[in-house]
Amino acid sequence: MDHQGSTVIVGAGPAGVRAAQTLVRHGVRPVVIDEAPRWGGQIYRQQPAGFTRAAERLYGFEASRARAIHQTFEDLLPQVDYRPGHLVWNADEDALDLWEAATGRHTRLPWREIILATGATDRILPVPGWTTPGVYSLGGAQIALKFQGCAIGQQVVFAGSGPLLYLVAYQYKQAGADVRAILDYASLPEQARAVPAMARLPAVLAKGLWYVAWLRLHGVPIHTNARLVNVEGSEGVRAVAWTPRTASGRTHRIACDALGFGYGLRPEHQLADLLGCRFGFDAQQRAHLVAQEQGCTSVPGVYVAGDGARILGADAAELAGERAALSLLAHRRMPVDTARAGALDQHLARIGAFRAGLERAFPFPRDWATHVADDTIVCRCEAVTAGDIRRTVTGHGADDMNRVKALCRVGMGRCQGRMCGVAGAELVAHACAKPVQQVGRIRGQAPVKPVPISALTGPASEGASHG
Structure with missing residues (x-):
């Protein structure tokens, strides 16, 4: 589809900041959308106004890198359309639905290209x-x-x-x-x-x-x-x-x-799901990840970067943000530094090999489902227990996460499975004696995070900033 909307970056953490910097350097003015009130992401999250703890106390070894990320984006502010405090709660092939917490305003933003730098959440x-x-x-x-x-x-x-x-x-x-x-x-x-x-x-x-x-x-x-x-x-x-x-x-x-x-962590990939991106199971991270190459997904115009694509850490997120932006520019047929792109690929590959070692050093508890008691709450939104999930599998022959969700409501609450999806899949796989990759994952649904009813029913204003 030939989009006439904005070039959008979702997320202003390390990946989003470096993606924005790369686009601006090539003359593209992106819209940068972030839930937080100030840029930096989770790892380099900034203090509220008035807080004065030293960067070394907040970020430890990463203080200089945090300062660099913060300063880089501050310098970019005149050259980007920055929208802090905005939640992207829905996405389709035409536009993104945004909700601004401070005003309660619902905006629908047409997009031309989009880099998803949505980060990760706890597993x-x-x-x-x-x-x-x-x-x-x-x-x-x-x-x-x-x-x-x-x-x-x-x-x-x-x-x-x-x-x-x-x-x-x-x-x-x-x-x-x-x-x-x-x-x-x-x-x-x-x-x-x-x-x-x-x-x-x-x-x-x-x-x-x-x-x-x-x-x-x-x-x-x-x-x-x-x-x-x-x-x-x-x-x-x-x-x-x-x-x-x-x-x-x-x-x-x-x-x-x-x-x-x-x-460990798992990627926030609901928006990629809503946009129709293909997923594949990664045995190393024991998770369904967005299928991508050099930041490009299976959907033209949709790119992913940072921990929202694959958990590689903050250093890799910066590199991946730049790499995704270079892929976007190349698809626009704009001149890019191919040597730099190749160097980024090599560095990301080295970090990937290091990450493989981390996965062995800190293994996922694959036997968790054999130990958890039936009366343990798994989905706190809907008060679904481990026993409820097991009985749904054995009593109804359900061996797919979305079928189990429909029958017992696991993952159907406010968090949309962000907290319980991993545990639910482990329980389903154990109960039906199948590998976890075969029971699937909870499909993304809008709204990806809770928003007021007015955001779903009220009129939306449209706005675009073309780059």
């Missing part, structure tokens, strides 16, 4: 008690610290797997929180076997090892090979329980008043 595997007040995802705990300037509790435990586990624990300890323990699902042998692959990026590996060493030096207990069992408390967290995952042993209990947990 959650529920345990009994995870809906207790005081339990946060790792990303949620990080937002509280960076954006609200507060901790999720006074005595905090962090659990799960992945490098974010140690980064958030380090940030909390640096901020003065009492970090009672880190419960890492990964074992030391798994992490040791992954070192050769991660040594492809020695500086990044050294940084991760430094976080672990610093935490140990400052008295934070780190328990590896640890399976989170449950959260105790009703009106608030009182303690968490864990047990060794690969050997029989007693259950350990740690008193605390807050828990941050998660098992």
Whole structure:
């Protein structure tokens, strides 16, 4: 389709900022849409006005990179149509539907090309008690610290797997929180076997090892090979329980008043789904990802970059944002630096190899579905339990996530499966004895995030900024 609308970037994190910079450098003025009130994304999220914590306290080793991203986009502001505080809640082949939180205004924006730099969200595997007040995802705990300037509790435990586990624990300890323990699902042998692959990026590996060493030096207990069992408390967290995952042993209990947990990240890909992009299953990340090459998707004019395409981290997001923008420009038949494009491809390939090592060092709990009790809430929006999902599979012969969704409402609530989709698929696959890639994924539906009814029923104004 020959779109006559805007060149749009959704997301103003590292990928979106570098994509915008590349387009502007080539004379294209993009519309940059972001949910947050200020640019930077999750990893480089800026403090609210009036907060004065030093960048080194907020971002640690990444302070200089955070400053660079913030300054780059600030310099671009006169050359882009920047729309902060706007949620893209729907997308089709003609336009994007936007909702502005501050005014409640609904805008429909025609697009010509679109770069989706939508980032990622936590990958959650529920345990009994995870809906207790005081339990946060790792990303949620990080937002509280960076954006609200507060901790999720006074005595905090962090659990799960992945490098974010140690980064958030380090940030909390640096901020003065009492970090009672880190419960890492990964074992030391798994992490040791992954070192050769991660040594492809020695500086990044050294940084991760430094976080672990610093935490140990400052008295934070780190328990590896640890399976989170449950959260105790009703009106608030009182303690968490864990047990060794690969050997029989007693259950350990740690008193605390807050828990941050998660098992890595998963891409935010609902808009790509609504736009009709093809997906493929990635065994390494154990997820259905948008099929793409050099940022180009199966839909002409639609590009993806950063963690919204594949979880590779903030450094790779910057490179991928630039690469997607170069692909967009090339499809416009505009002159681009092919040598630079090739260098970006090579660097992204090296980061991909490093990421393969990370996946081995911090494995996904593939046996989670065998351990979770029937009465554990999986879909908190619709109060669907693990037992409800299992009974739907065995009682109705349902072996597809969208069929299970229709029958028991898992993933049909406010979050549209963003929190429960991964766990739901693991349960369905286990219950019907099929590989998880064969049970599919919850299809994206509009609105991708909650919006007022007025955004769905009221008249929409149209606006475009052509580049």
